Amino acid sequence: MTQPLLRLEGVTKVYRMGQVEVPALRGVDLTVDPGAFLAIMGPSGSGKSTLLHIAGLLDRPTSGRVLWAGDDVTSLGAARLAELRGRHIGFVFQTFNLIPTLSALENVELPLVFQGARPRERRQRAAELLAVVGLADRQRHRPGQLSGGERQRVAIARALVSDPQLILADEPTGNLDSAAGREILEMLRGLNERGKTLVLVTHDAEAAGVARNILRMRDGRIEGEA
């Protein structure tokens, strides 16, 4: 049996809003095997984004364990977590989250900057990936000069630039028209076919349809496979 890439064990997350405690996750177990393409579906407020953030090491669970490639990373320091994110996890967000002052090429380069890569190497790598997502001629454009679909493709190139083992996508088609949305989903499926592990969070059944497995979430719990 292969080692799971990511495992969440009994993960809960409680947010405090002043005096009120709001439970977002009420005990979630999740296993992501290498090569998987998992969609997590659920209505807004079901805790799917929180789950993705914890899986992406952006947030810490209130209780439970997070295992990355078999190692417990639940209580690792912030710097170590940043390093793991930078090298092994790529993020694609609903709102693209590109840095507006940087060009498309520079946005794609950014993760490599924090890893201390040489300027020439990282520029070359970023240019390659922009070409892969079909934006070879948009290198110098700022995010503001690109369409929504193009921006999301830049974001995908950025997510791929450090050749991560896991890609996490949070409603990647939420801000796109249906044509651009389909294009992005096809691109994600293509990545999975070439061996990347993906977790996609969405409330859109059509988007979830590109995944191999779909999990349904409600009220902070995984209700089962659809």
Place this chain on the structure above:
Amino acid sequence: MTRDLFVLAVRNVLHRRLRSWLTVIGILIGTAAVVALISIGQGLQRSITQQVEQIMGFNTLLITPRGPGLQARVQLDLAALREVPGVKAAVAVRTETAFVQGPTRSGFLPLTGYDPAMEEFVAELHLKLAAGEGFSQRGQVVLGARAAELIGAKVGDVVTIEDRPFRVVGILAAQEEGRGDTAYGGIAVNDSLFVFYEDLKELFPGPDLAQYGFVKVAPGAEVSAVKAEVERVLAQTGTTEAEVIGFEELTQRIKTVLRGVQAFLAGIAGISILVGGIGVMNTMYTAVLERTREIGVMKAVGAKNSHILLLFLFESGLMGLVGGALGLLVGLGVAQTAAVVVGRLFQVERGFSAAVSVGLVIGALLFSFGVGAISGLLPARRAALLPPVEALRYE
């Protein structure tokens, strides 16, 4: 990577151009004020020191009556002072009011006695002869410009001072009104007549009380040792009311006063740098708020807290440094202009010029960078410690 962060910081500062410039101007004004004041102060100090040196010279001791007032006098035993080893010459300057009869008119005029043993004396008071020459023998007199005019005397005339005849051998050029027309001890140079000290002493028997005295130290002698010895001799000969001041001390005193004034003014100007620093802090807090999501994104793609901290510190330090560099230029310009204007206003020939020291330049740049970086510390810390999820979720 530090270089990349710096480049990123430069771009961020350039991106919010207007706000960055406004922030920079805050630092600029403060730095300019401090630099201008220090530069003017240093320039003044230098020029005063030079002038004192010109008047007194390094190897001169000034003996003045202790205590305030131009009427104060001191009794000097010049013969005893000349015996002190290392003393080249000792002279006293004494002025009395004498009844003078000239070819056309008579009247009471100040009569100054001094010793031409100290030949430089005339030069040191910036006295210039308009006619004739300085006296070389007893019984000769040199007239101040107005004194000569008042009594109608020319070179070669004989004037009567306190019933004794003196031959006029020289007449001084008129000193400019308001400055230079009185020398040390309040001698009105234009109005005065100048004779040998011994002549004056004979005309005015009584106690020999001088306005002040000069001791020239022989070349090679230790000034401080001679000074101590002079003080001892003065005390021995019963002169307790005298103060011996060397060149070093005199310039030191002037410097101390100037430095105090300078520190006070620079302190006040420093407040404006503080205000500039608060401006930097404000700008950086705003930047952190505006770029919260950006910070979240950078953390998501692998930026550590230290990277974010450094990025924001670079941005604030950069604004401080640019403000400091420009402020330095403006400050030196202001100081230079002030020096020229003051020179014109008071018609000083060799007026002061603003001083530019390496220390001032480096100090100003380091200080302004420091102000920027320190002002940015709290905002940068806030940015660095933002939890990535909250930063990403920030609307």
